[in-house]
Amino acid sequence: MATRRIISTEKGALDIDSSGFTKPAEGKSNISPAVPAHVIVKLLGFTLAMIVCPLGTYFLSLNTLFKGNSTWAGASAALMANVVLIGYVVVAFNEDQTDAIEAAEKESKKGK
Template structure:
């Protein structure tokens, strides 16, 4: 396994005394706001929770209630769980597309106002 050896004549970042990285001007340019809005993260977490809970819940809810008398009740209950997973996935895609459209419309309205 290869490793990098430091040569004693080389100076590291701290030893160089590069004050530009820690200057007040560099800190003012820094933007510590999250890259993704909290609403988007909340929607993703909600749909992730739904993607885990709804299909599993629908499987166990239907395997012993709706498909009790069928010969292959677990197959039908599994198909129901797969259908529910697809419904959740399609719902997420629809919500994401509507959110993207609303952001684009807001940007267009702001551009019209600034003219």
């Protein structure tokens, strides 16, 4: 007859209450959001810009700049989409560098 070994991470009979649910982990739970709010706001802003800028550029330039030539108006709209995309990448890189600098400053303050 084989015996059963209880692994330390496995919930035993004493860890389960009468309703069948396991007890919550000891200590404080982390209820902070997975993604900070300012990141979501930037993403939504660039999403709106990715829709509005190319379409606005196309329709504004179609009759004003290019006098009905839809090829050039479409090319300018594609250019604006790339400008918005590059802007998002630049903002994301700068935000990443800012987070790294803030973390380094916190570490240097702890050491003092």
